[in-house]
Amino acid sequence: MNLLSPASNSWRQNVLKIRLAYYSTEKMSHTSILQKIRDTRPLHQAHAHIIVSNLSENVFLCNRLMNAYASCGLVSISQIIFSQISDKNLVSWTILLSGLTKNDRFFEAAEVFNEMMVLKIRPNERTIATVLPAFGKLGRVLLGKSVHCYWRRRNFGGNVFVETGLVDMYSKFGCMRIARNVFDNMTVRNVVSWNAIISGYSSNGYGGEALQMFNWMRRNGLPGDIFTAMSLISVEDFRVGVGIHSLVVRSGYENDPLIRTALMGSYINGNFVDDAYRIFEEIGKKDLVAWTLMLRGFSKSGNWRRTLEHFEKMMGEEKIALDYVSLITMLSACSCFGALEQGRRMHGLVLKIGLQDDLFVGSAVIDMYANCAGMMDAKRYFGGMVEKDVACWNTLISGYGMIGCGNEAIDTFLKMDGLGLSPDESTLVSVLCACSHAGLVEQGLRIFDQMTKVWNLIPNLKHYACVVDLLGRSGRINDAYSLTKSMHLQPGVEIYSSLLTACKIHKNFELGDEIAQKFVELKPNDAGHYILLSNVYALAGNWDCARMSRVSLKSNNLKKNPGLSYMEINGEMFTFMASQTDHPHYLEIRDFLQGLILKIKAAGYEPDTDSVLLDVSDDVKRDILFHHSEKLAIAFGLMRTKPGSVVRITKNLRICDDCHLASKFVSKVYARVLIIKDANRFHVFRDGICSCRDWW
DNA sequence: TTAGGGTTAG
Known part of the structure; x- marks a missing residue:
């Protein structure tokens, strides 16, 4: 750009205007959408000014504009501007990627990145750091790993943004060992890096490791921030017990709305719905997330009356606009309680809001009908869906399983496979479970055997639990037990509870006692499991141990669900x-x-x-x-x-x-x-x- | 570069 050219003066003015617009929208990103819309006006004006001043060929300006639009959620305008830049540079590509990821459009971000690869545009560290979250959220393991390799080969050296992005990405893939390896090899770490590893451990169910890292972080002189607190709240051991609240109070974030909803969530997960409601009531301006959480809290605690009352209040007094998550929560509640009448009303709301093409909502509607009305209604909704994903098929298969129609479940599974839709891990759980309910032992074992060979799926603990259940219930307890000993995974509570159930049905108390020992070592944090343990002891006439199990239930602060x-x-x-x-x-x-x-x-x-x-x-x-x-x-x-x-x-x-x-x-x-x-x-x-x- | 609510399984 020639600074002496006549355009230079107005160019400076425009940069100033765009900066103003940019900063104002940046601040707005945390406030309501309405305010955002009001504040995009100066941005549109600046944009118009650029066009009439013949400056739309200026890459620098266009990049700035793209960034500004993306920051206030108008990523599609960003895309249009991008498509019109004739000499796009790496910054233009990176800003486009960042706009897409910031607006949760991860799939498109991955597509854009692929396009860059095809065009042989080499990403730099900033580009990589921008696109990594998209790979993590999409679960694109291979793509993520290849970018990791590329970055290492280019030998850029340490970069806290890229490395933190990698830690986060691998955590989202569930690969905590790789995440930890990247983390351990970092030369510079900031609070975000620590948060990424802590949140990785906590979201993957490794609460102990999350706490360990938190302590290590504090020993390194970092106190942690609101993100650290958020990650620790969801640590499982914290849910059921001591110290969630005191930790938050000490951290000083007690009144943060996000922290409050996270706390509500952890109380609900631990079945402490009254504590969750106390926090809910304290929130001045309750948003949809808080309302939805309480819906789930009431339905999870088995209280249909309060669930429905809460829903009516949400719809009536508070005039909260429903979205797909809140509708799914209600559909799922109707499904649990067998509330057909309300379920039909939710179906009506799905149509009214225009969510009939949403796949998640679709699964929830199918599930509701399968649980309340019967498979005819479930099939009708399924048949009417324009597009069906694996989850919809899985829901239908488990529906057949629940009514004991094992052969229909297998047929549906084969039909889906025949259509070229690859079954996922849950499909196999649904179909194995259906075999178990129908007593189709041989068919179930055959499907399990074909898992790796035909569908390229590695059996997980849930699959093993289904097969153990299948074998155990049919009386083949020893086969079930040897399977648990030969599998490549460490048996968990699910496996032992399936075995215990089988021992209970077939009154095999000798093996029951042996398994109970292992079960106790695992210290399950679910009340139902302790009850099962206590019942097995009781059936064997071992009343002392039965009583002990009920005592450990209390000492672990767990509540048994009433029938x-x-x-x-x-x-x-x-x-x-x-x-x-x-x-x-x-x-x-x-x-x-x-x-x-x-x-x-x-x-x-x-x-x-x-x-x-x-x-x-x-x-x-x-x-x-x-x-x-x-x-x-x-x-x-x-x-x-x-x-x-x-x-x-x-x-x-x-x-x-x-x-x-x-x-x-x-x-x-x-x-x-x-x-x-x-x-x-x-x-x-x-x-x-x-x-x-x-x-x- | 990190953060709160959801469907299909036992």
Whole structure:
């Protein structure tokens, strides 16, 4: 640029204007979208000025403009400007990439990077640092690794931006060993580098390592910042216990909105919904994320009434505009509670908001119908989708699995494979699980065997857990146990709990005891696992160990989920809790249930007191069985629905042996079809027989 | 260069 040319003066003015616009928008990026729109005006004016002043050929100016547009979210204008620059330089490419990644358009960023490679444009350190997050978010492992190699070959030397980007990328791939290796070899590290490794460990479930790195960081004289606090909040060990809050208070970020929502999330994950709600209430201006988190909190804690009330408040009083995540959360809640009526309403909202082409929403709708209405409705929605991804197919396959249609699940799986859609890890979990529910042992084993050979998938712990379940439930416990010993992975809680379940079903207490020992060493932080352990001991008559397991449950600050059953009658949801005598309809239900028990006893039912795994008298056991939530729900359902109609119940835990037995008798004596969905699958009781053929 | 809410599995 010739500074003496007549244009130079106006050029300087324009640079000034653009800088002004740039800085104002930069500040705006943290505030509301409305303000952003208002402030793009000077930017458009500057842009217009550049065009009329014949300056649109100036690369420097165009690069600046692109950056300014991208910074306020108008990345598509950035792309147009880029396409019109005749002599693009490396900075233009880098700014385009940065605009795309800053606006979450990772796929396009990777495409642009590929185009650069094709055009033999060599990226520099800044370009690489810009594009690495995109590879991480997209899971483009090979591309990421090749860029890492390229950077090493070019021998640029240490660069904190690139190296931190690499740590973050490998963490997102789940390759913590490589991430750590890059981190350890860094000569210069800043707080961002530390945060990247800490967040990597914490998000990949290595809480201990995350804390270790945090301590090491502090020993290096770095106190950490808000990002460090965010990463530590999500550390698993912190969730259930001591010190999340005190750490945050000490860090001084307690009132930050992001920290607050992260805290809410960790309380919800630890099943401390009231603590989460306390934080929610303290937030002055609640955003969609906070509202959505509470929706999940209420539904996760099994409280449908509060879930729905919260949703109505969100829609009514607060006029919060729903987005796809909040709708998925609600659909998933409807699915858990078997709330068909509300589920249909959510389906309507999906159409109203125009999210019918969203694939995530699609899976959630299919799942809701599969759980509430049946496979016909699920299939109808699936059939109407313009585009279907692997997750949609997986949802359909697991739907078939839940109703015990193993062959349909396998057929759907083969159909998907035949269409050229490669199954992913979850597909295999869904299909293996479907085989397990249907008792299709040989078919399941064959699919598992073909995993590596045909679909190039390396079995993970979940796959092994499915196969262990498949073998164990069919009585091949020793085969299941040898599989866990021969696999290339360290067995986790899931594997041992599958084995324990098998030992419990087949009353193999000797092996059960051996596995229980290993199980205890793993210190599971899920209440359900301790209950299982306690039940296995109880069945073996080892009451001391059974009691100990329940004590460790308490000492680990874990809460057992109470047994809950739900029933929707004419759109109204009724909840029943085990042993709940203060239910508004309790007396009515109790009287009816007493008569019901007498009737089915006359038909041959005898309470299965072995299902009560507590060291109490038989009378107390019978009373506990009488008050199981399913039985209260069945009685209420028979009372409140028309003779001959189907009684639908959803249960949060797995149905117990005694309720399963009683349901069979009820279906025969009362000539009613009972459909009970438990935590695992559907049981359709008809004429004294269950669709699961007592295999569950 | 790092950060909060979501679907399919047991």
